Amino acid sequence: MELCDYPAYELALLLRQRSVSAVDIVESCLRRIEMVDGRPGTLDAEPREDDASAVHAFITLTAERALAQARDIDRRLAAGEEVGPLAGIPFTVKDIFAVRGTLTTAASRILSNFVAPYTATAVSRLEEAGAIMLGKVNLDEFTYGSSNESTAFKPAPRNPWNLSRVPGGSSGGSVASVAAGEAPLSLGTDTSGSIRLPAAYCGVVGLKPTYGRVSRFGLIAFGSSLDCVGPIARSVTDAALMLQAMAGPDPYDSTAARVPVPDYIAKLEDGVRGMRIGLSPDYLRITYPNLETGEYGEQPLPEEISAAVYRAAEILSGLGAEIVEDVPMPNTRYGIPAYFVISRVEAASNLHRYDGVKYGYRTARPDDDLNLLYRRTRNEGFGQQPKLRILMGMYVSAAQYSQQYYRKALQVRTLIRQDFERIFDPSGPYRLDALLTPTTPAPAFPMGAVYGDSVMMQYADQLNVAANHAGIPGLTLPAGLDAEGLPIGIQLLGPDFSEDRLFTIGRSYEMATESDPWRKARPAVLAMGA
Amino acid sequence: MTRQFIDRETFDHLVQLAALELDETQAEYLMRELNNQLSAIQELAAIPVDPDLPASLHGIPYSAETSPGLRPDEWHPFPNPDEILAQAPETDDRYIVVPDIPHTTLE
Numbered sequence: 001m002e003l004c005d006y007p008a009y010e011l012a013l014l015l016r017q018r019s020v021s022a023v024d025i026v027e028s029c030l031r032r033i034e035m036v037d038g039r040p041g042t043l044d045a046e047p048r049e050d051d052a053s054a055v056h057a058f059i060t061l062t063a064e065r066a067l068a069q070a071r072d073i074d075r076r077l078a079a080g081e082e083v084g085p086l087a088g089i090p091f092t093v094k095d096i097f098a099v100r101g102t103l104t105t106a107a108s109r110i111l112s113n114f115v116a117p118y119t120a121t122a123v124s125r126l127e128e129a130g131a132i133m134l135g136k137v138n139l140d141e142f143t144y145g146s147s148n149e150s151t152a153f154k155p156a157p158r159n160p161w162n163l164s165r166v167p168g169g170s171s172g173g174s175v176a177s178v179a180a181g182e183a184p185l186s187l188g189t190d191t192s193g194s195i196r197l198p199a200a201y202c203g204v205v206g207l208k209p210t211y212g213r214v215s216r217f218g219l220i221a222f223g224s225s226l227d228c229v230g231p232i233a234r235s236v237t238d239a240a241l242m243l244q245a246m247a248g249p250d251p252y253d254s255t256a257a258r259v260p261v262p263d264y265i266a267k268l269e270d271g272v273r274g275m276r277i278g279l280s281p282d283y284l285r286i287t288y289p290n291l292e293t294g295e296y297g298e299q300p301l302p303e304e305i306s307a308a309v310y311r312a313a314e315i316l317s318g319l320g321a322e323i324v325e326d327v328p329m330p331n332t333r334y335g336i337p338a339y340f341v342i343s344r345v346e347a348a349s350n351l352h353r354y355d356g357v358k359y360g361y362r363t364a365r366p367d368d369d370l371n372l373l374y375r376r377t378r379n380e381g382f383g384q385q386p387k388l389r390i391l392m393g394m395y396v397s398a399a400q401y402s403q404q405y406y407r408k409a410l411q412v413r414t415l416i417r418q419d420f421e422r423i424f425d426p427s428g429p430y431r432l433d434a435l436l437t438p439t440t441p442a443p444a445f446p447m448g449a450v451y452g453d454s455v456m457m458q459y460a461d462q463l464n465v466a467a468n469h470a471g472i473p474g475l476t477l478p479a480g481l482d483a484e485g486l487p488i489g490i491q492l493l494g495p496d497f498s499e500d501r502l503f504t505i506g507r508s509y510e511m512a513t514e515s516d517p518w519r520k521a522r523p524a525v526l527a528m529g530a
Numbered sequence: 531m532t533r534q535f536i537d538r539e540t541f542d543h544l545v546q547l548a549a550l551e552l553d554e555t556q557a558e559y560l561m562r563e564l565n566n567q568l569s570a571i572q573e574l575a576a577i578p579v580d581p582d583l584p585a586s587l588h589g590i591p592y593s594a595e596t597s598p599g600l601r602p603d604e605w606h607p608f609p610n611p612d613e614i615l616a617q618a619p620e621t622d623d624r625y626i627v628v629p630d631i632p633h634t635t636l637e
Contacts, residue, residue, distance in 0.1 A: 100613075114617060115613075115616075115617065117608075117610060117613035117614050117616075117617065210590060211588065211589055211590050212590060212592075212596075225587060225588040225589075249598050250598075251598070251601060253598075254597075254598055254600075254601075255588075255592075256598060257590075257592070257596045257597070257598070258595070258596055258597065258598050258599075259596050289569065289570045289573065291566050291569045291570070294533065294569060294572060296573060334573065334574070334577060336570070337570060337571045337573045337574050338574065340567055340570060340571045341571055341574070344567075348548070352549075355549070356619060357618070357619075357626060357628055358617065358618055358626060359614075359617035359618060359619075360617070360619075361619075362619035362620070366629045367629070368629045368630060369629055369630065369632055370628055370629050370630065370631045370632065371549075371631075371632060372551075372629075373628065373629055374549045375549050375550060375551040376551055378548075378549055378550050378551075379550050379551040379552060382550075384556065384559060384560065387548075387550060387552070387556070387560055388560055388563050388564065388567075390548045390550070391541075391544050391545070391548055391550075391560060391564055392564055392567055392568075394544055394547055394548055395536065395544055395564070395568070396571070404575065405571065405574065407585055408574050408575070408577070408579070409571075409574060410585030410586055410587060411579045411583045411584070411585050411586075412574060412577055412579070413585070413586040413589070414583055414584055414585065414586040415577075415579065415583070417586055417589055452559075453563075453566075454563045454566065454567060455563075455566045455567060455569075455570050458567075458570075468589070469586075469589055470589040470590075471588060471589025471590035472589065472590070496590050
């Protein structure tokens, strides 16, 4: 096992014992990147045959910057100075966060030349804790997708477990870099599942924290009432360490809540005895529209997915948790339709700022007319998915339709929130500590299989999006492999600001399954010889 | 065939409002997907809700204790304004240059 495959908490210990240096750790990650990542995502890159044999997580590798930070940490350790809890731990950053002096593209042509003049709070807090950024990783354009195929920076990332599959999106580069051992940690965002879905597809841990737990300052906005910043890691402990460094109020984000940040590590191994964990039939089936008839179909999840959930419930029950079955979550099925409206309205509003005037791409043919400059810049700069979101958002918020669509969607959001309030209410009928569900309706799909069909792509997030509507936290954990060797994920949803409890449950499950044979399996891209 | 919720005329109007300029291939794809998405949200109409049910603009409630509250209205100069200006596609003596705004006569 190379240093780059170690968990972050072990690397932090080894570094403090001076058994390894920060430079050793960074160099190990850089060697892994060199070995498996292939060429970085680039604007207008022509497809090449060998693209199918690499991960392509990165857009911008900041190797020199990382090595300089590593040398500084080694110098401080040698001088006996204090270093932060994440000292020497490499991480990658979804290229939707501003990091001063780096290209910050949102995987879009319209920001392809944008060098951020300031740094996002989440990134600066990780760096203050001593973590070392290796670079900016790929995503769906402006985060709009669940497969990472909509990036304007090609080749798009691939799933390290099977390079013909998508890594999931929109934090595709983040999860791929962590799964392939390029970095132990990555910073992602989740607006309807963009951390949890790809983490499940790539067999890693991902947390969407409570809305307001982590500052959004410096995050390029998509759906401002839904966007959450969260950690991606290979273990629950590492995700907890990472959240610990980022969470808390921020004077630059008026939605970053003033709620005390607990010690996420202290209670990690307290166990689940006495906890009440729910299972809901509404999370064990999917509902999707037939666009021709307008009828909604329902079908059960694949057997391997529901089996992983029932097995986790059995394990947690064996550890002393009480499993509560048949928990009704009747409004889950409305999550996607409501999201189609709310997220598009917010996206359209957020995307109006890109106009070719102050920063980013500007058309070469403005023809001495400001209106033409706007139109041509936006037409040439945005890909299809941002354009579609702008058009949809403008339509459903238009004066004559906003009651029918936007207001109704916001009311449905209230119903979805009430579902969760009912099951987590400490004096209610269910009194749950968490709801246990599958993370995704199916494992990672083949590249090219869904991309272009914007409705089917959105329905991939069906089991994730309710948590974004409600603002509650959701943790995804790897829970085995399917018959084709693709990772399966399970999800824990909890009440507001219950990240500590979700981590405790996750860690219990992790310890109980430590000796499972699938835990020994490695992604194909590593089994090939890395 | 998906139900058509918007016709070409409405679509073209939306494109104008969105400050976009589409070629025919893009327009065809976007209009089809837009109709598909509108078809997918029709389910919302059938959900029975009490007209008095409040609309949620965000999920979690903010109270006086959890909300960060308002900051003092103070001016904080940005430390490196030249890095911001350096992002502008065209500048002249620290002014950002844009083409003329076409004149329109208001009725």
